[in-house]
Amino acid sequence: MKQYLLILPAIAALLLASCTGSEVIVDKNLPAGNIVFERMVNDTVYVHQELRGSKKAWFYWAFRVTGAQGKKLTFVFTKSFALCERGPVVSLDKGKTYGYLAEEGATKFQFTYTFPADAREVWFYECHPYTPEMWEAFLKTQDKSLFETGVLCKSREGRDVPYFRMTPRHAAPRLSVVVSCRHHCSEAPAEYVVEGLTAAFLEDSELGEWLREHVQLNVVPFVDMDGAVKGDQGKWRLPHDHNRDYTDFLYPETAALASLIAETQPDIFLDIHNPKLYKGDNFIYTPFIENPAPLEAVFSQLVEKYQEGDLNYQTSDDLHFGEGWNVPNNYVDGLNVVTWVRQNIQDIKVSRTFEIPFAYANGALVYPDKMRKFGHGMARALRAVVEEVPKTPIEP
């Protein structure tokens, strides 16, 4: 009986939709889809995001709308806020290109969209998506003789979790770097920074050649692989999320990343994230751990100095331990990866999170290309660690 009661509202919603003569369908049949369609009343569609085992409300969602060509519809999120100040990103070509919806009319709970007359299928995302297929597509355009890829481990659901590696061929590396992303799987835009950093190592340029000759780079782009494929929130995943798993190692990916880091003994470890969605945190920053590694302050200066992409990173925006949300209470679920690295890799020079805002970075609108450029600038900062740091005074 209970089951029937649960199904009834869905049937009522379908009937209502058909009674209004609409053939509008809202579903999650798109990469990393996540939505619950509740009902459609006239031109208003009521939806909410699926939390899928997160213990707190979070804001990731992605849905597809078909049959709405020529209509003007308002989408209302009924459970918790789900939109940044620029509204959703929208694709009219099944994910080939995305644009922000204009600011007009979007709030953190709803947006209105006028479907072009020929738009039979439109994809909407909370943020710019980045799927494992996109990473594969990026690598396909590169010179395969320059790097190695393979399977770091199998995810809980049996997916291959990829890694990427470049090692200098002619001499020992002067710097070893490990980069990871998607400890929180829904933080997809952060991956564009990782792609831009990786691309710097592969490019046909003086910088690319220098990086290949002197720096070992290991990248683990999808730490929560299953969540990234399926469109989970990831953040606050029960019993704790991937970035609080460095005490228990419940997830195969975190254990495998920790082994890779222990094996390679990097000088620098970077873990790229996106922060809160709506207002506040509208700048790139690092939330420092309690006992930061020795070169953190210098590395911040170098990233600021060599940044590209006009995202206005300022070292003064970094969040010191004990400030804002970055307090001990935030870490009671277990160690995060940067703390684990700091505690376990003896000679680590930098072990840090970067938070890349979803919509605005100190006033600049955030786009994938700007994030790629920021990652590219970060690669230039890595070079500067080798070439400039002996000349740079190290802050105590």
Ligand SMILES: [Zn+2]
């Ligand atoms: Zn995160």
